[in-house]
Amino acid sequence: MRTFYFLILFSICFIDGLKAQxxxxxxxxxxxxxxxxxxxxxxxxxxxxxxxxxxxxxxxxxxxxxxxxxxxxxxxxxxxxxxYTSRHGVFTVANSDRGKSINRRLIPTPNSETVSLDxxxxxxxxxxxxxxxxxxxxxxxxxxxxxxxxxxxxxxxxxxxxxxxxxxxxxxxxxxxxxxxxxxxxxxxxxxxxxxxxxxxxxxxxxxxxxxxxxxxxxxxxxxxxxxxxxxxxxxxxxxxxxxxxxxxxxxxxxxxxxxxxxxxxxxxxxxxxxxxxxxxxxxxxxxxxxxxxxxxxxxxxxxxxxxxxxxxxxxxxxxxxxxxxxxxxxxxxxxxxxxxxxxxxxxxKRERLFWHFPAYLQAYTGLMEDARDMLYRTRPVSVIRKGDWKLLMFLEEWTLDGGQANITSNNAIELYNLKEDIGESNNLANVETAKRDELLKDLMDWQKEINAPIPSEPNLEYEQQ
Ligand SMILES: [Ca+2]
The missing domain is CATH 3.40.720.10 (Alkaline Phosphatase, subunit A)
Incomplete structure (x- = not known):
């Protein structure tokens, strides 16, 4: 009888051990x-x-x-x-209005430096x-x-x-x-x-x-x-x-x-x-x-x-x-x-798309700035989608302040790249592959709405009045 109990005890321990492992x-x-x-x-x-x-x-x-x-x-x-960032509100490090104010066209979304305990x-x-x-x-x-x-x-x-x-x-x-x-x-x-x-x-x-x-x-x-x-x-x-x-x-x-x-x-x-x-x-x-x-x-x-x-x-x-x-x-x-x-x-x-959302500014520094969109900022507010080999960047200053969809061919708000053929993102196809551009843009805007991504829209008066 004692052996029997030992056996049971042993089995329980053994199975428990296995489970843990x-x-x-x-x-x-x-x-x-x-x-x-x-x-x-x-x-x-x-x-x-x-x-x-x-x-x-x-x-x-x-x-x-x-x-x-x-x-x-x-x-x-x-x-x-x-x-994704829009759900927790930590979009960047420290303040979202980096760089000189007179160079920022939009008031960026305030940044949270803390992930909520919720x-x-x-x-x-x-x-x-x-x-x-x-x-x-x-x-x-x-x-x-x-x-x-x-x-x-x-x-x-x-x-x-x-x-x-x-x-x-x-x-x-x-x-x-x-x-x-x-x-x-x-x-x-x-x-x-x-x-x-x-x-x-x-x-x-x-x-x-x-x-x-x-x-x-x-x-x-x-x-x-x-x-x-x-x-x-x-x-x-x-x-x-x-x-x-x-x-x-x-x-x-x-x-x-x-x-x-x-x-x-x-x-x-x-x-x-x-x-x-x-x-x-x-x-x-x-x-x-x-x-x-x-x-x-x-x-x-x-x-x-x-x-x-x-x-x-x-x-x-x-x-x-x-x-x-x-x-x-x-x-x-x-x-x-x-x-x-x-x-x-x-x-x-089973996934077609990845997204990024950055409603903030990051100031320039020396090094790789030749790769930036302009010399003053590493990035300005931007929203991004990758779908298959394609990647679209939606720059929010131009999109919000320069006519958005209505002026899409001239406002320079959108960049579109085929990463398979152009991993260095040197050939902007936004006005060439317009069907692809519109497809990715629609996906991106649907996602922004769904996730409630904050889109800065208030113009920075200091920039406007200079
Ligand atoms: Ca880092």
Missing amino acids: EKPNIVFVLIDDLGWKDVSYMGSEFYETPHIDQLASKGMIFTNAYANAANCAPTRASFLTGQ KITIAEALKPAGYTSAAIGKWHIGNSPQLQGFDVGMERIDLGYERGHFKDDGEYLTDQLTDEAVKFIEENKEQPFFLYLAHHAVHTPIQAKEEIIEKYVDKEGVNCHNDATYAAMIESVDESVGSVYQKLEDTGLLNNTIFIFFSDNGGYGPKTCMRPLRGGKGMYYEGGIREPMFVVWPDKIKPNSVADFPVISTDFYPTFLEIAGVKVPSNYPLDGLSILPLLEGKKEM
Whole structure:
């Protein structure tokens, strides 16, 4: 009889253990401002990223992966909430009226710097499935990770960093965040976890470890990839990715962990470039929003696979829920789609369109400004759609103030590109492919209405009266 009870007890524990193990761990590594070509597997001949390259070859590389915005906070807000910017109101970083007032034709939409606590973050949504979550590194959306459902929140200020990547004692932020991530994996290896490791690298200030910088000082630059300190910063990120992955291997968690590598916006124009893509951080051309991305999941994803289908950072939320076997929270709209079909080898998903909405201004800086629409701003208020190979940008100053649809052939409000033939967005087809233009424009305006996207319409008197 006693043996019988032991057997039952043993079975229950065993089945419970299995259940826990069945839920895959999720590791999401987000780099700050890393450009589309800022890793060697994407073609850079100057930056060296051996760990990242090796990992990318073990999984699936995404060639058309997008951030939800061209700068930091909105992409992070969209990743964590699963929603497009119009739903959470974090459109940009800090104020939306950047640059000189006399150069702005519209009063932009006010920006929210905080994601409301009403939102159900991905950490909150994973909780019912038994996940322990950690947000380590850059947060940037107000409140704290703990108030938004994370069990562990470790921001740079908690590690003694005010600004910059070095502490007085010489400690380097990328390394310390890596140590925290490794510690979290060790402490949580017995139950399913979600680790969101958000590096502050390679955001300004551009600072790196001397011994790594030295390696690049005499190395010959290749076009716009030539800054030794920036390269050294990237190499420290590469070491971090290697260490985290090594920890998963050492703890035996590798086969049951999905590992994602991503960046929050395009590379920083003064230090790097995304050629052949046009533009960089802050612009809504491809260089500002297309990201290096790969996913490794040893038992599920074929090594050396490639996905060309367009995906976006709001897709991670439903992907994680599907992986964890959790239902979408009720009455909570999600704008993304699970990419699991792509990870399983399908070439397409049931989605035709991606959207962006940026009712704000980002001032110019030196670097890549030759790619901008004008020299004063990286971007002015703009709304964007990608559909198939086509991409349309609707510039809201001209659209709102210069006659919209009625003057569409002359007001220069619309740019249309065929990304398949013109990945550098150099040939505006708005007045050539007019049927395609009207089709995408209608889709975009229908979406703006549906999602209640704020369209700035009030003219800026300071501009008008100059
Ligand atoms: Ca960023």
